[in-house]
Amino acid sequence: MNEVSDLPDFSATELARLVACREVSPVEVVEACLARFERYNGAINAVVTLNERALDDARELERRLARGEEPGPLCGLPVGIKDVTPVAGLRTTFGSPLYKDHVPAEDALVVRRLRAAGAVILGKTNCPEFAAGGNTFNEVFGRTRNPWDPTKSAGGSTGGGAAALVTGMIALAEGTDLGGSLRIPASFCGAVGLRPSVGLVPTYPSDWVWDTLQVTGPVARTVEDAALMLGAVSGPSPLAPFGQPVAGRDWVAAVRAGPAKGLRLAYCPDIAGIGIDPDVERVCHEAAGGLERAGATVEVIRLDLSFARPAFLALRGLWFVSWMYRRLDQLDRFGANVAGNIRSGLGTTTRDLAAAEEVRGRLWHRCRELFEEFDHLLTPCMAVRPFPVEQNYPDAIAGKPMETYVDWIAPTFVLSLTGLPVASVPCGLDRSGLPVGLQIVGRPWGEEAVLALAAQVQERHPIGHPPLLDQEE
Secondary structure (H helix, E strand, C coil): CCCHHHHHHHHHHHHHHHHCCCCCCHHHHHHHHHHHHHHHHHHHEEEEECCCCCHHHHHHHHHHHCCCCCCCCCCCCEEEEEEECCCCCCCHHHHHCCHHHCCCCCCCCCHHHHHHHHCCEEEEEECHHHHCCCCEEEEECCCCCCCCCEEEEEECCCCHHHHHHCCCCCCCEEEEECCCCCHHHHHHHEEEECCCCCCCCCCCCCCCCCCCCCEEEEEEHHHHHHHHHHHHHHCCCCCCCHHHHHCCCCCCHHHCCCCCCCCEEEEEECCCCCCCHHHHHHHHHHHHHHHHHHCCEEECCCCCCCHHHHHHHHHHHHHHHHHCCCHHHHHHHCCCHHHHHHHHCCCCCCCHHHHHHHHHHHHHHHHHHHHHHHCCCEECCCCCCCCEEECCCCCEECCCCCCCCCCCHHHHHHHCCCCCCCEEEEEEEEECCCCEEEECCCCCCCCHHHHHHHHHHHCCCCCCHHHHCCCCC
16 A cells, blocks of 8 residues: 555545555554644644544554454544534634633534544644634634645635645544535635535534524545545434434445436526626536536526525524623624624614525525426535635625625525535636635435535546645655
């Protein structure tokens, strides 16, 4: 086999196979990823707190394997946990100075399930304060940079996870997605991000138990890897009110089987009515059109979901007030993004929220009608290319000024309102050599079909790896 130093370049699926077959050990895998951390993290600032017990955890896995125990589907795979997701005994700051020394007493449910599947928690990955924003920076740890070009943004809010993935520091990344936080950094960094259906991966603990907007999900280097992780963390739990049965569902098998024949695909370049960078649209349009050569029917359609933008902003305000309710007395201590969202939420009326829910219902039925004619909706994940890392957000798209600081992520957040499964998959590079992601939207509970089609797109449009990995030490 290849040198141990090359192990972080293997897919998570292949690494899990090698460990299960005893061709490599969990310790070798973790050591190789830690070497990547030492080499690259200083340049991109992706992993902000290392798990000092990672090698001990890997050694315990080796002892279990030696005793003939079942290794688990993720055995030996180093995983990065977003710094808003609690890990017992490991500093979890939420990217906020208020929690810079916070150490949780218990694992989040998703962390428990990862450990039960044999994963090794390598550390916490950077995110904006309380995951508010599409660019990853905070006052505790600073900014995360894009491995393809460290002068550019890695996206957010799971930016640290995506950046760590594509440099080989971790094999899988856990993250959350309210308005696009799994998909945006996946698009900017050339990874796969899956926003699952609401409840497929239950969220515990949660400061808003009845939250139907934010979900937990995987970021991975390949679609099959994302499917592998989804299988390990999905399924109902008595700890959370939302859940979906998963008996008989096999996402890895769906990916390997490939998409159904004769798919009817709708492609829309600008679902949110904010405009789009022509180079981004070119890459996505070519990728969508290329699926016709694979046997699908692709129709370019006009689909205007811009009416949902104000609804998301109103519900986002409610989300922040609900999640931060116990901390409202500390409002002045939060950063501008979090404080602004809370104040906006506090100023939202019951009528505003009722109107937003009415719009959300109309959006659901609009998508339902779309899926009576088509199997999937395809649309660019981002309307912009990765922008300078010091710039908190782009103020214009294709020369069109943005109305709010989150308008640039409208192509992802209007889809969050639907609760449908959505993946962002790399579909090519722009003229600057930076990754471009294509969103694939599926029918309700249609993760299998979304992942299968995403895998076909990724296979047809390989993008290679960041130039950073080619630089000499």
